[in-house]
Amino acid sequence: MKKSTKVLISAVLSASVLAACGNNDGANTEEPAANTNTNAGANEENATNETNETNANGTDDVSNNEGNNETAADAELEGELVVYSNRNEQFVQSLLDKFEEETGVEVRALHGADPLQVQEEANNVQADIFISNDIGALEYLNTEGLLSPSNPTNVESIDEQYRADENEWVAISARARGFIYNKDMISEDEMPTKMEDLLDPQWADVENGYAITRGGNGGMIGNVSALRYEWGDDQTMEWISAIQENAAGIFEGHGDIRRAVGAGEHAFGLVNNYYYHQQLEEPTDNNVGFIYTDQGEGEMGAIANAAGAGVVAGAPNEANAQAFMDWLLEDENQLEFVGESLEVPMNPDLEPPFAEAVPFSELQVQDMPLSELGNYFQDTVQIIEDAGLDLELR
Amino acid sequence: MTEENRKQISHTKKSQAGDKSSPALLRFIRRRWLETWNGNPPGFILLTIGIVVAILMSIPLLYVIWRSISAGADSWMRLLGDRIPQLLWNTVSLTVAVTAFAIVIGVSLAWIVTRTDLPGRKWWQWMLALPLVIPPYVGAVTYIIVFGPSGFLARAWRESDMITMSFPINIYSFWGVFFVLTMFTYPYVFLIASASLRKMNRNFEEVARSQGMTTSQIFWKVNLPLLRPAIGAGAILISLYVLSDFGAIAMMRYVTFTAAIYFQRASFDIPSATVLSLVLIVITIIVLWIEAYTRRKNKFYQTSNTFREPQILSLGKWKPLAIIFVSSVFFMAVILPIAVLVYWTVIGAGMGAIDSSFFEFAWNSIQVSGLAALLCMVLAVPVIYLKSRHPSMISTGIDKLSYTGYALPGVIVALGLVFIFNNHVPLLYNTFYMIAIAFVVRFLPQAMQAGEASLSLVSPRMDEAARSLGYPAWKVMLKVTLPSILPGILAGGALVFVSSIKELPATLMLRPPGFDTLAVRVYYNASEAIYHQAAPGALLIVLVSIIPLHYLLKRY
Numbered sequence: 001m002k003k004s005t006k007v008l009i010s011a012v013l014s015a016s017v018l019a020a021c022g023n024n025d026g027a028n029t030e031e032p033a034a035n036t037n038t039n040a041g042a043n044e045e046n047a048t049n050e051t052n053e054t055n056a057n058g059t060d061d062v063s064n065n066e067g068n069n070e071t072a073a074d075a076e077l078e079g080e081l082v083v084y085s086n087r088n089e090q091f092v093q094s095l096l097d098k099f100e101e102e103t104g105v106e107v108r109a110l111h112g113a114d115p116l117q118v119q120e121e122a123n124n125v126q127a128d129i130f131i132s133n134d135i136g137a138l139e140y141l142n143t144e145g146l147l148s149p150s151n152p153t154n155v156e157s158i159d160e161q162y163r164a165d166e167n168e169w170v171a172i173s174a175r176a177r178g179f180i181y182n183k184d185m186i187s188e189d190e191m192p193t194k195m196e197d198l199l200d201p202q203w204a205d206v207e208n209g210y211a212i213t214r215g216g217n218g219g220m221i222g223n224v225s226a227l228r229y230e231w232g233d234d235q236t237m238e239w240i241s242a243i244q245e246n247a248a249g250i251f252e253g254h255g256d257i258r259r260a261v262g263a264g265e266h267a268f269g270l271v272n273n274y275y276y277h278q279q280l281e282e283p284t285d286n287n288v289g290f291i292y293t294d295q296g297e298g299e300m301g302a303i304a305n306a307a308g309a310g311v312v313a314g315a316p317n318e319a320n321a322q323a324f325m326d327w328l329l330e331d332e333n334q335l336e337f338v339g340e341s342l343e344v345p346m347n348p349d350l351e352p353p354f355a356e357a358v359p360f361s362e363l364q365v366q367d368m369p370l371s372e373l374g375n376y377f378q379d380t381v382q383i384i385e386d387a388g389l390d391l392e393l394r
Numbered sequence: 395m396t397e398e399n400r401k402q403i404s405h406t407k408k409s410q411a412g413d414k415s416s417p418a419l420l421r422f423i424r425r426r427w428l429e430t431w432n433g434n435p436p437g438f439i440l441l442t443i444g445i446v447v448a449i450l451m452s453i454p455l456l457y458v459i460w461r462s463i464s465a466g467a468d469s470w471m472r473l474l475g476d477r478i479p480q481l482l483w484n485t486v487s488l489t490v491a492v493t494a495f496a497i498v499i500g501v502s503l504a505w506i507v508t509r510t511d512l513p514g515r516k517w518w519q520w521m522l523a524l525p526l527v528i529p530p531y532v533g534a535v536t537y538i539i540v541f542g543p544s545g546f547l548a549r550a551w552r553e554s555d556m557i558t559m560s561f562p563i564n565i566y567s568f569w570g571v572f573f574v575l576t577m578f579t580y581p582y583v584f585l586i587a588s589a590s591l592r593k594m595n596r597n598f599e600e601v602a603r604s605q606g607m608t609t610s611q612i613f614w615k616v617n618l619p620l621l622r623p624a625i626g627a628g629a630i631l632i633s634l635y636v637l638s639d640f641g642a643i644a645m646m647r648y649v650t651f652t653a654a655i656y657f658q659r660a661s662f663d664i665p666s667a668t669v670l671s672l673v674l675i676v677i678t679i680i681v682l683w684i685e686a687y688t689r690r691k692n693k694f695y696q697t698s699n700t701f702r703e704p705q706i707l708s709l710g711k712w713k714p715l716a717i718i719f720v721s722s723v724f725f726m727a728v729i730l731p732i733a734v735l736v737y738w739t740v741i742g743a744g745m746g747a748i749d750s751s752f753f754e755f756a757w758n759s760i761q762v763s764g765l766a767a768l769l770c771m772v773l774a775v776p777v778i779y780l781k782s783r784h785p786s787m788i789s790t791g792i793d794k795l796s797y798t799g800y801a802l803p804g805v806i807v808a809l810g811l812v813f814i815f816n817n818h819v820p821l822l823y824n825t826f827y828m829i830a831i832a833f834v835v836r837f838l839p840q841a842m843q844a845g846e847a848s849l850s851l852v853s854p855r856m857d858e859a860a861r862s863l864g865y866p867a868w869k870v871m872l873k874v875t876l877p878s879i880l881p882g883i884l885a886g887g888a889l890v891f892v893s894s895i896k897e898l899p900a901t902l903m904l905r906p907p908g909f910d911t912l913a914v915r916v917y918y919n920a921s922e923a924i925y926h927q928a929a930p931g932a933l934l935i936v937l938v939s940i941i942p943l944h945y946l947l948k949r950y
Binding site for chain 2: 082083084089090106107108109110111112114116117119120121123124126127208214216251252253255256259260263264265285381385386394
């Protein structure tokens with residue numbers, strides 16, 4: 001209770017401060033949402049916030065302002081917002097519900113959407129917002145001219161290297177790849193520690209083997225792109241063939257892997273770190289550990305990726321889409337975006353929302369700029385397919 | 395198309411009747427036109443509707459074929475070298491194994507239930523047909539809950555101290571998929587074979603017995619050959635089902651053509667998806683051809699004038715074994731899945747899974763299935779009317795084309811519709827009308843079959859009488875024919891409704907953002923292992939599916 005109030009207050013404070021120094025372009029659309037938050041939360045801070053908004057709005061009468069804003073909200077934000085997301089539905093839905101509740105905009109979501117669907121529909125744009133688990137996909141869409149610039153208030157809270165040049169996409173939550181393992185089956189010092197280790201067929205002989213996702217999975221695509229950046233294509237293809245050959249289980253998603261490893265179906269699995277934290281929260285099957293890969297001296301560092309959002313170019317509900325970006329970058333909603341995923345917020349000022357989190361800054365992370373992932377995206381999909389990993393499930 | 399032109403020409407010609415003499419060519423065309431229809435051509439509107447329906451039904455197929463041919467040599471080579479052989483093996487071996495095993499189970503159950511003194515045989519006759527109400531993907535969920543690696547059994551296995559061996563069942567395997575599909579498809583053979591066994595004349599068997607044959611010899615030499623048409627009909631239903639199944643195989647992580655097509659399309663590798671579709675279409679056509687071929691070669695006649703009820707055999711010492719066999723199949727295919735669903739539904743209800751969004755999903759399902767049922771009822775009437783009242787090559791062609799979507803897997807129909815709407819009908823793209831249209835393409839023949847059965851009972855004399863009283867053709871259809879076939883049409887609508895509610899792959903591929911149906915939620919929640927959320931929807935789908943069972947049991 002206390003903690004959440006504190007978060008809310010700090011969120012409101014920083015939102016209002018940033019609103020004051022932020023660019024005015026997006027201010028009009030941003031206000032209604034901010035206003036609802038403050039009404040719901042701490043009234044004390046309302047005054048400062050409203051003053052800022054008043055300035056942005058150019059209105060003099062403070063007492064009338066709130067009422068104006070309310071009607072402005074109704075007039076401005078109505079209709080619907082179509083969100084395509086390739087993130088796990090459970091991570092995204094509550095965020096969207098919150099937006100719907102606070103703005104009255106009806107959100108229609110397509111979960112499990114592929115980024116290429118946006119490309120396929122370029123002549124008949126359906127989506128307003130694309131939420132992605134993989135920055136590579138967002139940057140790919142951006143280079144294809146399929147995302148539109150935005151300038152949300154508070155976007156400065158995200159370091160420049162984690163957003164596109166004109167904020168066509170903004171990363172909100174970060175994660176790293178690694179191995180979840182079942183402590184009943186394998187001990188920490190028996191585990192592989194580097195991505196490179198998987199080239200070795202010995203891991204096929206571990207009791208019950210290990211698990212990976214199918215190649216079409218967003219996380220796997222990002223993983224492979226990072227390896228190509230580090231190793232070049234030849235060794236990466238060898239690596240794909242090796243895991244394809246040696247993995248005992250190939251799953252549709254990472255959630256399946258953490259459950260399977262937790263239940264002892266497989267000794268370990270290649271996942272994003274937050275799946276480990278999720279498994280720890282399970283009532284049973286939770287005797288698992290996690291290895292961040294390539295943390296040794298001179299090693300490449302853990303492969304990082306992020307989840308974020310961008311406005312689709314030609315969005316049918318452009319105004320709502322821009323309002324969504326504004327709303328999303330409020331500190332409170334950045335935390336909501338991270339939500340149940342147990343990822344770490346990209347914004348270093350925000351407390352990770354759960355206890356065992358390893359802040360991003362404490363990890364040795366691969367030195368590739370995330371936007372670089374976009375240059376690899378399409379070729380990576382092709383390479384994975386050529387290596388035959390795209391379909392197989394087992 | 396040319397038919398339409400010809401028709402138009404003849405139409406214009408007619409309107410000019412009494413004019414100066416028409417050119418010889420037109421007269422020739424008119425004569426040929428009348429010949430085609432045996433002197434009884436249908437009205438212009440009726441024919442146009444029929445042709446439009448036929449074209450609508452076959453467009454998705456044609457579009458997929460066209461796209462696959464233009465996919466480029468690249469895609470073809472890549473897939474032919476690597477992927478297709480493996481998929482071919484996965485798909486064909488599963489289809490053959492399930493079909494063969496389902497026949498064995500279906501025929502043996504049918505024989506035991508209709509021909510022996512099994513206790514409660516009247517009850518077993520419909521109880522053993524019950525798995526029909528459980529869509530195989532729902533059945534697959536329940537089997538994963540029980541036999542899966544984190545299921546009831548595996549947990550109990552691990553928790554017991556006496557066993558040191560690791561859990562021996564791997565549900566995510568060929569055998570898992572094989573078992574699940576067999577359990578939920580054997581009733582097709584069971585129903586048809588039972589009907590056939592009941593109608594079998596006792597005389598044949600008595601002749602055989604008088605020749606000194608034993609019961610088992612009689613079964614193999616007399617009963618089985620007479621059952622062959624029934625088995626063939628059941629086998630084709632089952633093998634077409636296995637070829638087209640998406641939900642059960644995807645949940646059990648087995649990849650056949652349908653799953654491969656779905657995943658390729660989901661990641662928007664359209665050329666590969668169309669290439670794989672074409673291969674699947676060819677396999678489907680081969681199955682249909684095999685069935686037609688074997689049916690042509692095997693003709694058996696029953697003599698009806700001396701029909702006597704078949705004899706009931708005494709099981710004797712085999713009775714316990716027969717009871718065990720029958721009840722264990724019943725347990726695996728009905729009791730176990732229903733019990734699991736009820737168990738998790740109760741838990742789900744306790745956890746608030748039956749909330750407003752549950753009703754929203756249910757309402758979405760009803761809306762889209764209802765629309766599909768309505769469309770099917772409306773579109774089926776002209777097609778069956780054409781076929782039965784104006785028989786000709788053209789109406790047969792229309793009838794045949796209307797069946798294309800029915801024979802094809804939902805993924806292919808959906809794939810075709812996605813292309814067409816995205817590229818050519820952007821207005822309807824990503825609306826729920828797309829799903830309804832897919833259901834019409836897939837299930838129109840169900841409405842047609844039900845309607846045809848009713849229409850065959852209405853004598854054409856009634857039409858003629860009405861027309862002789864001066865009613866135009868369309869009025870006859872609306873005022874005379876339609877009321878008398880309405881029960882059949884409604885029954886067809888009900889069948890379409892139920893098939894639509896449980897349809898999965900096309901719904902998954904075509905649903906617009908924010909429009910989830912019960913089937914989609916069951917699939918999503920089950921694949922995320924959120925069973926308490928999946929079960930209420932699955933149970934509802936099962937309950938709704940009981941509706942057509944009544945019709946099916948009546949038909950056989």
